[in-house]
Amino acid sequence: xxxxxxxxxxxxxxxxxxxxxxxxxxxxxxxxxxxxxxxxxxxxxxxxxxxxxxxxxxxxxxxxxxxxxxxxxxxxxxxxxxxxxxxxxxxxxxxxxxxxxxxxxxxxxxxxxxxxxxxxxxxxxxxxxxxxxxxxxxxxxxxxxxxxxxxxxxxxxxxxxxxxxxxxxxxxxxxxxxxxxxxxxxxxxxxxxxxxxxxxxxxxxxxxxxxxxxxxxxxxxxxxxxxxxxxxxxxxxxxxxxxxxxxxxxxxxxxxxxxxxxxxxxxxxxxxxxxxxxxxx
Amino acid sequence: xxxxxxxxxxxxxxxxxxxxxxxxxxxxxxxxxxxxxxxxxxxxxxxxxxxxxxxxxxxxxxxxxxxxxxxxxxxxxxxxxxxxxxxxxxxxxxxxxxxxxxxxxxxxxxxxxxxxxxxxxxxxxxxxxxxxxxxxxxxxxxxxxxxxxxxxxxxxxxxxxxxxxxxxxxxxxxxxxxxxxxxxxxxxxxxxxxxxxxxxxxxxxxxxxxxxxxxxxxxxxxxxxxxxxxxxxxxxxxxxxxxxxxxxxxxxxxxxxxxxxxxxxxxxxxxxxxxxxxxxx
Numbered sequence: 001x002x003x004x005x006x007x008x009x010x011x012x013x014x015x016x017x018x019x020x021x022x023x024x025x026x027x028x029x030x031x032x033x034x035x036x037x038x039x040x041x042x043x044x045x046x047x048x049x050x051x052x053x054x055x056x057x058x059x060x061x062x063x064x065x066x067x068x069x070x071x072x073x074x075x076x077x078x079x080x081x082x083x084x085x086x087x088x089x090x091x092x093x094x095x096x097x098x099x100x101x102x103x104x105x106x107x108x109x110x111x112x113x114x115x116x117x118x119x120x121x122x123x124x125x126x127x128x129x130x131x132x133x134x135x136x137x138x139x140x141x142x143x144x145x146x147x148x149x150x151x152x153x154x155x156x157x158x159x160x161x162x163x164x165x166x167x168x169x170x171x172x173x174x175x176x177x178x179x180x181x182x183x184x185x186x187x188x189x190x191x192x193x194x195x196x197x198x199x200x201x202x203x204x205x206x207x208x209x210x211x212x213x214x215x216x217x218x219x220x221x222x223x224x225x226x227x228x229x230x231x232x233x234x235x236x237x238x239x240x241x242x243x244x245x246x247x248x249x250x251x252x253x254x255x256x257x258x259x260x261x262x263x264x265x266x267x268x269x270x271x272x273x274x275x276x277x278x279x280x281x
Numbered sequence: 282x283x284x285x286x287x288x289x290x291x292x293x294x295x296x297x298x299x300x301x302x303x304x305x306x307x308x309x310x311x312x313x314x315x316x317x318x319x320x321x322x323x324x325x326x327x328x329x330x331x332x333x334x335x336x337x338x339x340x341x342x343x344x345x346x347x348x349x350x351x352x353x354x355x356x357x358x359x360x361x362x363x364x365x366x367x368x369x370x371x372x373x374x375x376x377x378x379x380x381x382x383x384x385x386x387x388x389x390x391x392x393x394x395x396x397x398x399x400x401x402x403x404x405x406x407x408x409x410x411x412x413x414x415x416x417x418x419x420x421x422x423x424x425x426x427x428x429x430x431x432x433x434x435x436x437x438x439x440x441x442x443x444x445x446x447x448x449x450x451x452x453x454x455x456x457x458x459x460x461x462x463x464x465x466x467x468x469x470x471x472x473x474x475x476x477x478x479x480x481x482x483x484x485x486x487x488x489x490x491x492x493x494x495x496x497x498x499x500x501x502x503x504x505x506x507x508x509x510x511x512x513x514x515x516x517x518x519x520x521x522x523x524x525x526x527x528x529x530x531x532x533x534x535x536x537x538x539x540x541x542x543x544x545x546x547x548x549x550x551x552x553x554x555x556x557x558x559x560x561x562x
Binding site: 145174246247250255281 | 296327328329330331376430431454457458459460461462463464487489490523526527528530531532534535538539542543544553554556557560562
């Protein structure tokens, strides 16, 4: 089971003078259970691509296959796709609206037409999965801290029990601890439930720390698609398109320049410490 | 000379239930006293809900103290007659650039502020030109703000504040929504204002790397100032920062981890150059 994106092109405002090509011949395979980071500067097409995965945007040409079925087939059930591919938008807490957190998380599964018991069970499980404290279940969502609101909003999508979870910058505006907690929870979710995770992020450090695979978008095309190690090896090309490597990678390059024979493709602090200790212990 | 002085500043929110009855009182800023010297680059750190934005909003009189006093350039912020003077002296830039730009053309947007305070037309244009040059956006003066990237829009917002000829600029997480390049552009522009134009900068951020050049750092926790010092003094206390839900730059953390493993390195390394040197390379 997987998602296959097959020669997808997307043009905004086709047939008008403002027509802009937002996606250019995208071909990708997303197997089950991977944790994928999507990076690219503002306007590179990453959000547009994500919107295609749950049918919010429809390719101008090309096909997308979800679990072997073409989602553009006339009899394809888009509603089912949307429950299978959960999309957490930027600042998802702006979409919280119910009187308490629990009721808010119930909203999605309730709309799937499930019976009340099942709805509540799912909401409960989803809140547990994101590490939301039980004593706050019946609090108004508007009285929570930024990190807690964000968790509640992610739980609302998880309660739909998606197979694929797409998160658009889930840590924007959170303090460093809140950022680590959310990413840690997401990683745990992927490991324990085998959910496929697509994480759109502007933080190279976060992506390097958590994901198995990075897709780099630039001008609507896939520029790189590889492990963090391989992708950040191309840090010069990344800089040309407004991205960078994690700071730690630059540190390793600086050490290498000074004659220390360390591995320069290191992307996390733990790896870097291990490398340097080879020479200083 | 202190441009900002707060003496025993306390700010309380009154929480109300749906019927408007008082439910309780939250103390967002709790007996804070601080001074900011004219021309300094000051950073305020703190986790979500620590009170840093509430504190910042007192500096340009968006909020008025429950107790205590804030003086901006010697003027008490509670003095209704001085409110416009205070807002001209201390301008504020917020997180989302899209909420701050109103003009159809970049130069019009930047001229909006001075026009409102009755600056003669010729001088408005001078101010617009200067301000856009200071943030490196002069070549975009005829553009529609819609055509700009996040970092460029944020620099236009800063130019808009600059055109009011403030002595002090307060930036509340100006880079939270930007990609790495946008973040760099904005921080570079802000440092330029401080060093070249001599404008006092008060920067609130969750990105630790952005403040390593600050003259002074305040760390907020539960409405109080929990730590105060130079970036080196602050970032030398890795465990304490983590307990306050914060972080240190990657290079600082790497050096700290190596130090724990017995590599002889000093506390509070802030840059790659310092790190390489400290390793004896």
